[in-house]
Amino acid sequence: MSTVITAILILFGLAVVFGIILGYASVRFRVEGNPIVEQIDALLPQTQCGQCGYPGCRPYAEAIANGDAINKCPPGGQSTIESLADLLDVEAIPLDAEHGEEKPKMIAFIREDECIGCTKCIQACPVDAILGAAKQMHTVITDECTGCDLCVEPCPVDCIDMIPVETTITNWKWPAPTESRNLIATDRGRGLQQEAH
Amino acid sequence: MGKVFAFHGGIHPPENKKQSTRTPIRPAPLPKRLYLPLQQHIGTSASPLVNVGDRVLKGQMIAEPVGRISASLHAPTSGTIRSIGPHPVPHASGLESDCIVIDSDGLDEWEEHQGLEDYTSLKPGALIDHIRRCGIAGMGGAGFPTDVKLHLGDDHIVNTLIINAAECEPYITADDMLMRERADEILGGIRVISHLLKPSHIIIGIEDNKSHAIRTLRTALKECELNIDIRVVPTKYPSGGERQLIQLLTGLEVPSGKIPADIGIVCQNIGTTAAIYRAVHFGEPLISRIVTVTGDAVAQPQNLEALIGTPFADLLDAAHVYEDRLYRLVMGGPMMGMTVEHDQIPVIKTTNCIIAASRDEMPPAPPEQPCIRCNMCEQVCPVTLLPQQLYWFAKGREFDKAKHHNLFDCIECGACAYVCPSSIPLVQYYRFAKSEIRTEEAEQHKADHARERFEARQARLEREQEEKEARRKARAEEAARAQKARKAEPADTPTAAPALDINALKTAAAVARTKLKKAQKALNTARESGEGDLPALEAAVAAAQGSSDQAQHALEQANSSTASGITANVDLKQLKTAAAVARTKLKKARDALKNAEDKGLEGLDKLRATVTTLEQKAEAADQAHQQAEQAATPADNTPPTDLKALKQQVSIMRTKLKKAEAALANLEGEARTQAEQALTELRQRHAAADQAFKAAEQMQIEAAAAQGVDLKKLKVDAAMARAAVTKLERALGKTEDEQERTALESQLVTARDKAEQLNTTLQQHAPD
């Protein structure tokens, strides 16, 4: 009889000890994770362009968190898809062409002598990157422009152009070394074939 | 001789230095055209001071520095500015950048210049300014503006000044030849630097393959009063790297991400010292430098003193280049130099060497083979990195891992790529990874910024929407109430509003002040720490200031209007109470004071001060009360039928209302609700005053109607006539058709007549 009680007591004691240890560990080593939406939103390019079909990056982030496809963001392109795939632990899929193509980085440019000062583009700009007042010429603050091209459509005189960001010696990037052609040419070809399927 | 330490790794590439040291330094022939890139240094580009077509003299400043880390630019010879625009520059990208192009006139005419007579008597700041005006930037390779380094003594304790004369890269002999021929200039420059930085000792670090230069320096040093230690270090690439040389000479390591000055060391290139000497003693800006022109593709490898801006082609010609042999043109050394694709690329302040290499000398790299992890790169890395791991990470685009493996400590010396048996262009992989990481970080930063702006905009739009809604509601309510009030009792004008009103406004003002203080505090902290978005904070402070002022203003207005107010009676009561309370308080305090004085307790002074304050307060309250009483009396006497006075009242009310509304827009939170309440009350008062006015007007109109004139109709007619005139005037301004113009003009005349007539009639009947 006493052995049974001893056994029960030992088991009980062990349960208490491990319970304390586990409880301590869960408090001490708690992972303070951002809510998933925040994490997704942080990966999106924040152009707020709406090409994904949602009114801005955060709504799309919420949609992704609720299971929407991760390949609807043309400004982010393949690299964003990859990092999203990484974050969500799903397979990286190619960009959905329905929502647009990955284009080089652009910024809006207003042909200022043609601008009539209608303020329509100012209202369209999601990041307040256009400066101007009614009947005054408008201009784009290039540093703030995200290249979403939302201002192009509303312009009644079509004086806004999207121009690719020019490469100068200050923003030039070292290219990746080109590997000798005969070493990986076949791999590259094969990769393209796979993508085509 | 001090001790020489060692650094990890290093390589011994063939030196190839003998070829170019056979002949003394020779001035390069004057080029016909010079190209001066606006950015030859680290930092912001210089901004041009000259226009196309200007004639410039040798030594004249043609571009000024912008910001703290920047360097000025001087005309290397006399001539005319041909153009200012893009031209190929020495840069790894091969891209073009803005250059000032000078057509030399062949006269080489100096601008008037003179050295500083006694630089030791100058303030350090002035001396450094002089050096900055001379456009001196580090001549070793990086091109860091020298004046910034000379200012390091201001906020760092500089123990050691290291003069970098290692010149570890193969082929280059520019510093070697400079030391052989101009040791006195070097010492003069060191004297200036040591005067500015006041180091406790000075070390010249020099590789043991320059025995001639070491001898010359030693001889020159004999007559030098400075405590200079020449330390000969073994020839091993990259001993001339700033951090490696510091480790060699002092055994210290510069912490990652810090600058040498953080451990009390300042490093200067030996060429820079000579340039400082010339700038200080002769007032000559940095317009020329010694360039080693060497390589198998030139017949006479040698050192040339070339003007900044001289195209490489001119120097290659001077060294008799074999065009057919030339395969690769390198600016700088073979380990870290960059290839240039264009022989019109100019010499800049950091061009220490031009290698015209033949194909045999620098053959194209063999094809890249797989990494076998042989570890040779690790053995030679002067920074003790794991180059092969970095390579895998860069290749696999695992940039965060590369960063964790200290990618950004890599100095890109090329030792790893030099020894790699698989011919992997390791350095390029690191450069690629570094620029990818930098771009990624910049993009992330931009995305965060965009998110912030987007969210701010969303919030603003929402707020505007809400405000609009609130205003609409308020208007509706007000209309409803006005209707009700008119029905019920039009005479019941004044209410208990003003007291509440003032209280609300007071709270609003206090809240605004607190906000302002907070914003100012944030700004100050930001200023002190030098972090954060200063302009944004400043704007915030300004905005807070504005709203605080407005709230204060509104409060004052409300106060004064109450004092002279239409509804002073309620207020009067309050003031009376306040005065009474103040008196009671005063009495109590006096009692306490007396008590304390009797017992000789501590804190007497404090109590006394309290009493004094209370006395003042009580007095003020009394006074206010009396004033209010006086003001209230005449206000009550105002005849309500005086139309003009009524109108004034209404307009005053309107202004107040508007002001309160404006103040409201700037408020938030609780203060807002209170202010809104106050506003509603103000509105009511306004409505009431308006009503009174209208009633009075009505009476007048009726009186006028008795005279047979419909005043109201008259008024409307007059307004219409005036509008017609304005309209016509505008149309006239726009039209260009001659005929139309005449027609319009005649119409305008008629309209004006009519308007005037109506106006006169109106004034007769309603002379307000």
Add this chain to the structure above:
Amino acid sequence: MSLIRMSSPHVYKSNTTSNVMRLVLIATLPGITALTVFFGWGTLIQILWAGVLALAFEATILKLRHRPPGLYLRDGSALVTALLLAVAIPPFAPWWVTAVGVFVAIVIAKQLYGGLGQNPFNPAMVAYALLLISFPVEMTRWTAPFALNGDGWPIASFVDTLGAIFGSAESLWYDSFTGATPLDELRHRGGLTTEEAWRQSQVLSVGIGAWYAVSAAWLMGGIFLLYRKIITWHAPLSMLLALMICAGMFYGFDPDNYASPFFHLGTGATMLAAFFIITDPVSSATSNRGRIIFGASIGILIFIIRTWGNYPDGVAFAVLLMNLAAPFIDLYSQPRSYGHTTANKGRGGKA
């Protein structure tokens, strides 16, 4: 003027992978010579046979993987793998044992993982371990050193050896030329003490000199590689030291049951492993510190397997186990970089 644009550096040390491999091949010459002198032609025949097979397999696989065979064959890594396997297996092992071994080494352990530089395990050791487990009889029948066969130099003739490897020799013939290795003898000594086993066994008392000589020859080759800076001292030295210390400790406490440290160093594949196998850069740890840990762990494992394990020599298993651990060692043995007070640990970034 057409000039080229490329990233620095613009000069390279004339030092290619094939150079490295060639030097390794040269460094094995003393060892091969010693093996041939003491154990007959078998080793040379095995090397040639394995070399031909390795090149053939490598070429075929490269063709299948659409890689240019010429470029890759020239790097000589297949030859080195084949050679290391050939000197590790018994000189009289039948031809198909070698063939299976080379196939496993080149095709499975190397090319299927992505070729040179990608294999996580040392290909020669993978093959050796597989052969040892699959064909224990063939793999433990080592040639007896000539000293045991009477006077003069009575090793099997070249033709006989060829016949033994490719044909089917009589088992009697085998018996006259083969025997156990010293490690085997000591392992299966029954209840005897080391001392008694030593006195009883011909292999130990007379033949041990041949093994010591071969080890010395490998050591010579290793010193040559160290001198030419093809390998660093870290892994070999730490492995030998660890083995010596372990053996020394046990021998010091109980010389009756444990072999002397010198015996451990001089027999089996110890020296071959120290300088030619664990220095294989691809599958070993990366940094110097890592290589010290890697080498020392192998030394300890070799001692453990030799002393208490089922197989007489544990080099292959020890190396494979540590190959498995190398990436982990890499994470925790990064050197302290210039300007940092501590060395980094772990892989950094997202796991």
